[in-house]
Amino acid sequence: MNNNTLWSLRLGFSNQQSQTIASLGLQKFLEKSFQAKYDSQIPTFLDESPKSFTELREIRQKIKSDPDTAKEMLKKEVQVSNEMKAWWIEKMMANEFPLQEKMTCFWHNHFVSTYQKVKVNYWIFQHNQLLRENTFGNFKELTKKVLKSNAMVRYLDNVDNRKDKLNENLSRELLELFTLGIGNYTENDIKNGAKALAGLGIGENEAQYRPIFEDNDTITYLGKTGKFKADDLVDIIFEQKNTPYFITQKILKWFIYDNPSAELVTYYGDYFKKMNFEIKPLLTKIFTEEFTKKTAGSKIKNPLEYSLQLMSELHIELENPKILVLFLREQGIDLFNQPNVKGWIGGNSWLTSQVYLQRNNVADLFCSGRTINRNMFKAEEKDNKMMFQKTNIKLDWNKKGNNKQIITELKDRLLFEVDDNTQQDFEKILKYDFDSTTEGSENAVLRLFNTMVKTPEYQLI
Numbered sequence: 001m002n003n004n005t006l007w008s009l010r011l012g013f014s015n016q017q018s019q020t021i022a023s024l025g026l027q028k029f030l031e032k033s034f035q036a037k038y039d040s041q042i043p044t045f046l047d048e049s050p051k052s053f054t055e056l057r058e059i060r061q062k063i064k065s066d067p068d069t070a071k072e073m074l075k076k077e078v079q080v081s082n083e084m085k086a087w088w089i090e091k092m093m094a095n096e097f098p099l100q101e102k103m104t105c106f107w108h109n110h111f112v113s114t115y116q117k118v119k120v121n122y123w124i125f126q127h128n129q130l131l132r133e134n135t136f137g138n139f140k141e142l143t144k145k146v147l148k149s150n151a152m153v154r155y156l157d158n159v160d161n162r163k164d165k166l167n168e169n170l171s172r173e174l175l176e177l178f179t180l181g182i183g184n185y186t187e188n189d190i191k192n193g194a195k196a197l198a199g200l201g202i203g204e205n206e207a208q209y210r211p212i213f214e215d216n217d218t219i220t221y222l223g224k225t226g227k228f229k230a231d232d233l234v235d236i237i238f239e240q241k242n243t244p245y246f247i248t249q250k251i252l253k254w255f256i257y258d259n260p261s262a263e264l265v266t267y268y269g270d271y272f273k274k275m276n277f278e279i280k281p282l283l284t285k286i287f288t289e290e291f292t293k294k295t296a297g298s299k300i301k302n303p304l305e306y307s308l309q310l311m312s313e314l315h316i317e318l319e320n321p322k323i324l325v326l327f328l329r330e331q332g333i334d335l336f337n338q339p340n341v342k343g344w345i346g347g348n349s350w351l352t353s354q355v356y357l358q359r360n361n362v363a364d365l366f367c368s369g370r371t372i373n374r375n376m377f378k379a380e381e382k383d384n385k386m387m388f389q390k391t392n393i394k395l396d397w398n399k400k401g402n403n404k405q406i407i408t409e410l411k412d413r414l415l416f417e418v419d420d421n422t423q424q425d426f427e428k429i430l431k432y433d434f435d436s437t438t439e440g441s442e443n444a445v446l447r448l449f450n451t452m453v454k455t456p457e458y459q460l461i
Contacts, residue, residue, distance in 0.1 A: 001296050001461075002412040009461045010255050011287070012098030013304050014312035015413055026291050030284055033099040034136050039091075040129070042122075045083040048076075051122045052204045053150075081115045084125060085335045086321035089328075093308055100135060103283075105304070106254045107131040108335070109343040110247075111146045111178060113155040115336045120154070124336050126205075127151035139247060139277040140238045143178060147230050153200055153207040156341070161198050163215040168194040173341055179237045181246045185222060192219035196228040238277060245269035248282070256290055257298045258347040296416035297460045300350045303331035305461065306359060310453060313413070314366055314393040327362065327372050331355055351459055360454045367450040369393050397445050403427060403434040410449060415457045422455065 007026065008018040011033065021029045042051075050056040063070040092101045108131055115124045127149050134142040146152055153159055153170065161167035171193035175185045199213035209229070218227055224236050237243060248269040252260035268286055275281045301309070307324060310316075318324055328334065332355065338344055362372055371391040397406055407426045411418055418426075429448045435441060452458060 001414070001416045003291070003296075005413055006296050006416070006461060007287070007291055009301075009305060009309060010299075012095075012102055013092050013308035014098075015309065016312055017098070018413075026288055027284075029097075030099070030287060033097040034280055036095065036097040036100045038100060038132050040133075042125070043084070043087055045080050045087070046122055046125060049080055049121045053202050054204065056120060077119070077121055080121045081124075081336060082322050082325055084115075084121060085325045088128070088335055089304075089308075089321055089324055092304065093311075100132065102255075103135045103279075104128070104132045106251065107135060107142070109254075109338065110250060111142075111152065112338050112341050112343045113149075113151040114338055118151050118154045120150070123149070123151040123154065128336075136280045136283070137278070139272075139279055140234060143174075143237075144231050144234045146178075147174065147197075147234065148200070148207045150202050150205075150207055153202060158197055158207075159201045161194055161200070162213040163195075163198050166191065166194040166198060166215075170194075170200075171197055174233065175237070177341060179234075179246060180240055180242050184240060184242045184246075188220070189222055192221045193233055195219050196221065196233050197230060200230060244273040244277065248272050251282070251286065253299075253346060255286070255299075256295055258300060297457070299461050300347060301459055301461055302344070302346065302350050303328050303333040303355075306459070307331070307362075310363065310366060313449070313453075314395055316366060316371070316391055316393060318371060318391070319389075323372055327358075330358060356459070359459070363450055363453045366391075366393065367446050367453075393446075395442075395446055395449055399436045401436070403430040403432055406430060406434070406445060407448065410445075410452055414449075414452045415455065416460055417457060422457075426451065 002018065004022045005015040005018040008015045008021055011017065011021075011029075017029070024032070050059050059073065063073065088101075092098060092105075095101050108128065111127075111131065113124065113127050115121060118124055127146075130145055130149060131142075134145065147170075156170040156173055157167045158170040161170065168190050172190045174193065175189065176182055195215040195217055196219060198215040199209045199211065200207050201210055201213070216227055218225065221228055221233060222236050222240060226232070228236070245265050249260060249265045252264065252268070257264075268282065271285055272282045307328060311318070311324075325335070329337075332350060333344060365372060369390055369392070371389050373389065398409055401409065404427070407423070407430055411426075426448060429451060430444055434444065
């Protein structure tokens with residue numbers, strides 16, 4: 001695989017940026033990615049969703065008095081949630097510098113907060129925008145902001161955390177999953193952290209402390225003693241030894257290696273601490289240094305990378321992006337709805353036998369000019385009963401090349417390595433006497449492409 005293509009996939013979701021990386025160089029490409037604008041407007045599909053605690057309270061009163069209204073509103077909010085998933089996927093596909101959305105998705109899976117639990121689409125949108133706004137900023141400051149978001153205090157039950165009736169969920173995950181990792185704190189730290197967070201609940205636009213529920217006891221937290229609140233906890237956490245390494249390992253896993261070495265985690269973690277937890281210089285150092293190494297094939301593509309690359313290669317434009325939302329959910333990525341607070345595990349979980357079969361089936365559909373539908377994942381549906389919508393496809397390839405040149409061109413875009421036996425298989429599909437001017441030549445190249453994207457090598461970057 002061409003190295004610029006590889007890094008276009010790693011820093012985004014397709015190879016669309018490979019030529020830009022080649023022409024600008026990786027350093028300038030990263031600089032432009034960091035400067036990319038984002039749309040701060042509230043999407044129209046959220047127009048009727050409650051946006052403040054006051055609006056939510058008013059809606060709750062209506063629901064209590066009319067059960068039918070409650071069912072209708074719940075159904076509508078589920079539809080809005082699906083609209084929001086499609087909205088984000090379109091942003092991923094359309095962004096000129098998709099590293100912004102790739103990193104937002106990283107934070108989305110780090111600071112997990114789901115619609116299924118929060119039940120307010122606007123707060124989930126707010127949470128997503130907060131991550132986008134701070135995606136290349138300071139990790140410590142982002143942690144403080146996330147901790148005080150309505151979505152997070154609702155998701156991790158801090159709305160139930162009160163003096164003399166503590167709920168430790170947010171306190172625990174702040175340490176275990178957001179900053180330090182297991183083994184770097186005690187149960188007393190969790191309990192005392194919950195005291196410091198007691199009373200932090202839903203506010204009009206962001207979480208706020210309610211004095212009646214606060215616990216203002218003096219506590220000892222990670223070796224420090226005093227009267228602490230949310231920001232104080234984060235400041236103390238970021239003085240701990242393991243904080244830079246925990247997040248650095250997750251970043252390496254998200255972008256480059258399913259199993260980064262301890263030496264690499266320590267090396268970049270040390271630098272991250274030196275940079276006072278600024279994300280931008282850390283990403284620049286990781287990407288520019290790992291770019292020069294032979295790292296292709298070190299990571300299994302997640303469903304977004306697989307699907308959006310395939311659609312990009314075939315220039316597929318779905319009339320209804322919500323169909324792709326369904327496929328991604330079946331593949332293991334349900335945006336705004338991770339299975340639990342740990343988020344998507346990644347690695348080998350992206351490529352179970354069922355997932356691989358689904359990927360191959362979708363590749364067959366796309367390459368034959370058809371698109372996925374809602375019924376294809378239902379076990380009770382039979383193939384001959386399914387109606388697949390036609391879609392226009394266009395695969396780019398060198399019309400003047402011979403069989404080996406075309407094979408090499410596609411290999412450079414799609415596969416990190418090819419052995420002799422696989423090369424021979426490709427040459428059986430596109431034979432030595434291949435002529436691009438003859439009828440059916442386009443179909444022959446599409447068959448070659450379809451074979452390549454169903455290989456195990458295509459599942460890796």
